[in-house]
Amino acid sequence: MDKIRELALPISGRVIVISDIHGEIRLFKELLKKVEFSSDDYLIINGDLCEKGGNSKEVVRYVMELTAANPKVHVIEGNCDALVEHLLNENPKLLDYLAARGNTLIGEWLEEIGYQLNEHSTIQEVKEVLLRHYRKELEWLTNLPTAIETDRYIFVHAGLEDREDWKETDRSKALTMPSFLEKSHRAGKFVVVGHWPVVNYSTDIPSDNPIINEAKKIIAIDGGNVIKPTGQLNAFIIERSAEGDSFSHLYVDKLLARAVTKNFVAEEAMKGSINYPFYTIVPVEKADFFTLCRQPETDKLLHVKNEYIIQNENGDFTIKADVSCAQISVSKGEIVSVIDEGCAGYALIKKGGKAGWIPTECLG
Numbered sequence: 593m594d595k596i597r598e599l600a601l602p603i604s605g606r607v608i609v610i611s612d613i614h615g616e617i618r619l620f621k622e623l624l625k626k627v628e629f630s631s632d633d634y635l636i637i638n639g640d641l642c643e644k645g646g647n648s649k650e651v652v653r654y655v656m657e658l659t660a661a662n663p664k665v666h667v668i669e670g671n672c673d674a675l676v677e678h679l680l681n682e683n684p685k686l687l688d689y690l691a692a693r694g695n696t697l698i699g700e701w702l703e704e705i706g707y708q709l710n711e712h713s714t715i716q717e718v719k720e721v722l723l724r725h726y727r728k729e730l731e732w733l734t735n736l737p738t739a740i741e742t743d744r745y746i747f748v749h750a751g752l753e754d755r756e757d758w759k760e761t762d763r764s765k766a767l768t769m770p771s772f773l774e775k776s777h778r779a780g781k782f783v784v785v786g787h788w789p790v791v792n793y794s795t796d797i798p799s800d801n802p803i804i805n806e807a808k809k810i811i812a813i814d815g816g817n818v819i820k821p822t823g824q825l826n827a828f829i830i831e832r833s834a835e836g837d838s839f840s841h842l843y844v845d846k847l848l849a850r851a852v853t854k855n856f857v858a859e860e861a862m863k864g865s866i867n868y869p870f871y872t873i874v875p876v877e878k879a880d881f882f883t884l885c886r887q888p889e890t891d892k893l894l895h896v897k898n899e900y901i902i903q904n905e906n907g908d909f910t911i912k913a914d915v916s917c918a919q920i921s922v923s924k925g926e927i928v929s930v931i932d933e934g935c936a937g938y939a940l941i942k943k944g945g946k947a948g949w950i951p952t953e954c955l956g
């Protein structure tokens with residue numbers, strides 16, 4: 593990769609890292625408020641400002657304003673931000689992408705200026721129109737660094753290749769490699785990434801909270817905002833000090849909060865989750881609310897909520913959405929967020945970033 597920026601961080605103060613905003617301007621502003629972001633803080637946006645969510649152009653505009661007004665705000669590119677290169681390189685496939693996808697930055701821009709895509713539109717014409725109106729934004733996006741290197745951290749969207757010299761990582765790998773936490777690197781510093789929703793790494797109770805792996809020196813922070821039904825937008829907070837940095841996080845999501853009305857103790861056996869890419873299940877034993885299923889690719893036994901099990905045309909079983917198979921203990925008065933209360937007997941809730949089932953009666 594060529595676009596690497598070096599950044600000298602002071603030895604005290606906060607560094608706030610947020611990734612994968614994906615067009616969620618409201619959540620992003622809410623999160624900045626929640627962490628009490630001020631001009632004393634460094635803010636690193638770890639890629640994927642746009643696509644998937646409903647207001648990509650506003651996120652790009654707002655983050656451009658933030659960087660212009662505050663020299664401590666830094667942004668790296670994600671694979672979704674790099675899509676504008678297809679426009680500038682006049683890749684005709686971009687037109688198919690725009691036709692197939694609902695929420696895209698380029699689609700929002702075209703709508704804003706009242707340009708209708710039709711069968712006669714050419715990529716050259718779309719490029720010309722957009723360069724006329726959004727030259728500044730396009731230049732800003734294409735000039736974003738792929739990685740930022742500091743004393744103790746490397747910030748990159750998806751990951752680094754396991755090479756003697758991490759800077760030789762192929763740029764497209766840095767932007768798109770899947771499940772970096774299952775890989776390794778030799779950069780000698782903490783590598784902070786987004787891109788891969790951390791809930792995909794869950795083993796016990798599924799969680800959208802950032803994962804810090806000290807041994808691998810990897811910090812994965814993508815809370816699955818927009819992508820996952822339980823998704824959240826995480827702020828990973830690095831508190832700097834000469835003796836060593838300390839880590840914490842805060843998050844926001846779109847779920848509704850509710851007070852628990854009754855205590856509940858989770859059953860030990862109810863653990864795990866079904867997440868990308870292991871969606872195939874084989875029912876073993878059906879009960880009133882949950883069906884014990886085997887997940888052939890992992891050989892795990894999981895209790896899947898009956899309403900989430902669907903059978904496809906071949907007769908194979910799969911699930912209708914990523915789902916927790918865990919129960920969560922709650923106590924009366926506690927505030928939780930509700931993911932799904934449309935199922936029989938149990939409601940799916942989130943507490944402290946973790947998702948699981950509690951009896952519906954506990955929600956009063």
Ligand SMILES: [Mn+2]
Pocket residue numbers: 640670671672749767786787788
């Ligand atoms: Mn990404």
